[in-house]
Amino acid sequence: MALGKSLTPTFTFDHVDLGPMTGIITPDNVVQFRAIPYATLPGRFKQSILLETLSATNRDFTQPGFATPHTAGQDIFSGGPFPGQIIPTPMDEFKSLILQINVPLVCLQDGTSKLSKLPVMVYVHGGGFVLGKVDAQHNTAYMVEQSILDSQPVIGVSLQYRLGALGFMHTPDGGRNFGFYDQRNALLWIQKFIGGFGGNSAQVTAFGESAGGMSICYHMLAPPPPSGPLFKRVILMSGVIASTLTPAPIPEANSLYEKLVQAIGIEERGEAALEKLRGLEVQKIVDASSKISNEGDMWSFVEDETWFGKEKVTWDRISELIGRCEWIDEIMLGNTGFEGLMFTANVNALTPKNFSKSVSDQLGPKNASLIMDAYNITPDMDQNLFSNTAFRWIGDTVFDGPAHALSRHLTTKTTKKVYRYIFDIRNPFPNHPLYQQAHHWVDVYFVFKVHQFRYPTQFLKNISTKHAQLWIDFANGKTPWSEYKYDDGKEAVIMVADERDGWVERSVAEDERMNERSWKRCEVLWEAWKGVEGKQFSPLKIEPLAKAKMV
Structure with a gap:
């Protein structure tokens, strides 16, 4: 599905590990690669799987990607839509685990021989774990442009993760914290492949606002993966884990699962209900998830020994x-x-x-x-x-x-x-x-x-x-x-x-x-x-x- 045609010039770059990738030049000294998949989903309410190759992927990264399914807020609150913005934002449950990467053009013009080993800034969006996306309002391209103007260039990255019940519901088969594991896979992907864009994987700054900052805190509470730390510095913008968002005990998480099942009208319980949920139209789950949020409950981290020990x-x-x-x-x-x-x-x-x-x-x-x-x-x-x-x-x-x-x-x-x-x-x-x-x-x-x-x-x-x-x-x-x-x-x-x-x-x-x-x-x-x-x-x-x- 085409999500709108770009009138801006394109640039094709041959990544040493990923192969040819075409992005757009916007602004004049920055190349933006849109909707790069970092993981695949084997199914609803299952953990995402880190994508190690783009061999089966379309190499055109010039178009906006799909948002993760959620009840979107009103864009008017930020002054209205941006020029060329598609409304409503297309959403797709299985095509939304994506990154946007903004790289100084000069860094790519001769492979990665120029300005290699640049610091990397990774943005994790907020939204109370129920809304948010990679979009024009969270575009790091102009930060990258500013870094070039100031002679201290960086690479900017933004990521998406699953939201609401789809991302944070505890399921009877032991599934939990899907959105946080999505984030970890995105950060692992960056560690693995950002060097091919000229970035320094040892100089990553993670920054996030609200739930994005709290997410970064949660990654700091987990031991780093065997490959090493996921970032070196952090910027927490109104985003330190509060008492209202500490890990939910399993019984509390189970009660949210029951609320969702009841809100949708599923008679079965336990894993039988989970199978029903996996077969439903995704919008029914999004609507029920929003209903529960509107009644005062929060979708967030659930106790997880794999994460915290x-x-x-x-x-x-x-x-x-x-x-x-x-x-x-x-x-x-x-x-x-x-x-x-x-x-x-x-x-x-x-x-x-x-x-x-x-x-x-x-x-x-x-x-x-x-x-x-x-x-x-x-x-x-x-x-x-x-x-x-x-x-x-x-x-x-x-x-x-x-x-x-x-x-x-x-x-x-x-x-x-x-x-x-x-x-x-x-x-x-x-x-x-x-x-x-x-x-x-x-x-x-x-x-x-x-x-x-x-x-x-x-x-x-x-x-x-x-x-x-x-x-x-x-x-x-x-x-x-x-x-x-x-x-x-x-x-x-x-x-x-x-x-x-x-x-x-x-x-x-x-x-x-x-x-x-x-x-x-x-x-x-x-x-x-x-x-x-x-x-x-x-x-x-x-x-x-x-x-x-x-x-």
Whole structure:
């Protein structure tokens, strides 16, 4: 099936292991190879198999590929479709385990003799493990172009993986974590073949936003494959594993399987139901998967001894276990200015009274009091004022808190270098429901440089360009800005992007004074949660949020 014809010039390259490959030149100094398959699927709810050859593959990599089946979000939220974008995005369950690779043209013009051994930047998309794809909005080509302009060229790669129930359901025959094993196969493929494009497999930086960053964390919790580490540096963009997304116990995962079977109306149970599921039209599974997500359940990692060994992975051990990862020495991580704003449905379900009571029921009056004091919550406070605070609480719980805990642990208990940032630039798209807010994922609209044509000011374009440059510096092994060190207290240095100064280094004290931000709230949360250390625990599992959608 042709997914649209490209009018841009093409370039054919003879990969030393894979043979001839034709991509498109876009922009003028970058070759983009689209929809390269990295694995095959032997069947639904089965683990993917690493593709070792492209011998049976069409050598035309100039067309967009299929997305993995999922309930797609609205492209209007990012300013509308891109020129030439196909809507709706074609999806195919068995043809969607693909990569997109962007390579400096000069690197390929004489084989790999020029600019060989380039650093590689691999992007893992977010979307709460239920949506996302390789598309124009996550295109690394303009980052690669920027790296060439700055004389520190890189290769950019993006990958897809299975989503929702198709990617994360635990099945009665023992199948689980299909999407994460897909990611591992993609990273293995990159290790095996990126050298033929001129890349350095020992200089891979994995970067991901939200679920993409959490995915990278999960790969850091697993031992590297026999062939060696899958990446060397990481950038976690609002993406450190939160208490809400630690590995689900098998009984909990089994209950999600039962919910899906019931939602579809299958009478059989166990493996008999699984066979029925494998024979269904894929859209029925996607619809049922979305229904379960909309009712407050999450599709994510399931306990897996093959992945973790005998380690018990609970919310309070995430920082410690990531700190043990011996093959990562440098970590960049950060958050947006107001992460919690994406949880409107959750906040609308809360009042000062039901929140206070629910947290007290969950943690006990003493620990609940710690949280109420930290967030200045009283049962009779104004609802508007409370809602603003509730957004902060959810953002701290899911995004800011885990990042702060990891930064604190890594800089006080390990020798790893940590570079911390806050992206406090507001959404520039008037038709977006979070217009003029520095919400979760707003940084994705800037780092790739692909949205610059629709920014209203040159200042925002400069923010976007600098964003890409800092990420490229890090991938090239440079120090992007001063290290963050928790023990420096209020004088600890972070990088902040805001609409007053652009990208600027500030002390924690300066940032708190200017923006009334405080990570001390996050530390209070961890203190209040001490009674549930070593247990599966989700702070958002309180009665008012029992059925609230999380993604």
